[in-house]
Amino acid sequence: MLRAIALAALLLPTAVLGQSVRLRALGTAQDGGIPHAACACPRCDAARADPSRRRLVASLGLVVSGEGSASKVFLIDATPDLRAQLDMLADVRDAPADRVDRAPVDGVLLTHAHVGHYAGLMFFGYEAVSTRDLPVWGTPKMIAFLRANEPWAQLVRIRNIEPREAPPGVAFEPAPGVTVTPIRVPHRDELSDTVGFRITGPARTALYIPDTEPWRNWREPFPDPITLFEGVDVAILDATFYSPGELPGRNIAAIGHPLMTETMDLLESRVRAGALTVYFTHLNHSNPVLDPAGEEARAVESRGFMILRDGQEIPL
Numbered sequence: 001m002l003r004a005i006a007l008a009a010l011l012l013p014t015a016v017l018g019q020s021v022r023l024r025a026l027g028t029a030q031d032g033g034i035p036h037a038a039c040a041c042p043r044c045d046a047a048r049a050d051p052s053r054r055r056l057v058a059s060l061g062l063v064v065s066g067e068g069s070a071s072k073v074f075l076i077d078a079t080p081d082l083r084a085q086l087d088m089l090a091d092v093r094d095a096p097a098d099r100v101d102r103a104p105v106d107g108v109l110l111t112h113a114h115v116g117h118y119a120g121l122m123f124f125g126y127e128a129v130s131t132r133d134l135p136v137w138g139t140p141k142m143i144a145f146l147r148a149n150e151p152w153a154q155l156v157r158i159r160n161i162e163p164r165e166a167p168p169g170v171a172f173e174p175a176p177g178v179t180v181t182p183i184r185v186p187h188r189d190e191l192s193d194t195v196g197f198r199i200t201g202p203a204r205t206a207l208y209i210p211d212t213e214p215w216r217n218w219r220e221p222f223p224d225p226i227t228l229f230e231g232v233d234v235a236i237l238d239a240t241f242y243s244p245g246e247l248p249g250r251n252i253a254a255i256g257h258p259l260m261t262e263t264m265d266l267l268e269s270r271v272r273a274g275a276l277t278v279y280f281t282h283l284n285h286s287n288p289v290l291d292p293a294g295e296e297a298r299a300v301e302s303r304g305f306m307i308l309r310d311g312q313e314i315p316l
């Protein structure tokens, strides 16, 4: 019994009175954005013509507000759209008036070294925001990559950022009241390994996995996708592609992401039972669910799943 209590104390975040923790979607597109860089497909042209159809590159803000104290704000991934994404956090920040805020966030949590997920770190350097000792959490491999390669190494050297190793499976508290556990994820790991984050606030636990191989590739040493969702209230998941139809001529077995249809097959019973809420993110410009009135978007909704919108909030 004592042991069980001790374990619970380890796993649950420190309770902080009057605190609210929430995620704010700062972007919901695949690394190339929507409109995608240099793409003139009808969906990208529609997004150029109608700003409401644009989506920034996938990222979350983790906002921790205490009673009577300033909010703490963390970025989950630093994208090439970081400038606009910092603006999306202006209302929860205590920024100095009339000058550059040299501490616009309290930390950054990185999933992996693909451009859509870490290249925005460049804005924290000397040429732009010039932060001081900004905590940046990543796996030991991710941190080693930053330390060993310019221009990221310079951010470390001149102390714009302070790298912090966050090994998969080991929980840490970026702020009192919120616990984050990196979860190993199978993905194209050219420069770093890849993680998702399990984030527990006072009321709920979220799982953020913006980039992953198909669920069938979740085998040792990765967690079983069945156990992955245990204790998770809200999952925010890779929705790069909807179905094989949008990738003509490509072998479905070679697609490096779970199709949205497969993810819905895997999780529909949990969603229907009310045990899990699923939001889709990291949408590729080819994804037909980007058409709000399209049959695919309606099919997602009718199965009880949701497509995350830029700016949308999820309380934890």
Ligand SMILES: [Zn+2]
Pocket: 030, 031, 114, 116, 117, 210, 211, 282
């Ligand atoms: Zn990505």
Ligand SMILES: [Zn+2]
Pocket: 036, 039, 040, 041, 042, 043, 044, 045, 285, 286
């Ligand atoms: Zn396009």
Ligand SMILES: [Zn+2]
Pocket: 112, 114, 187, 211
């Ligand atoms: Zn990736």
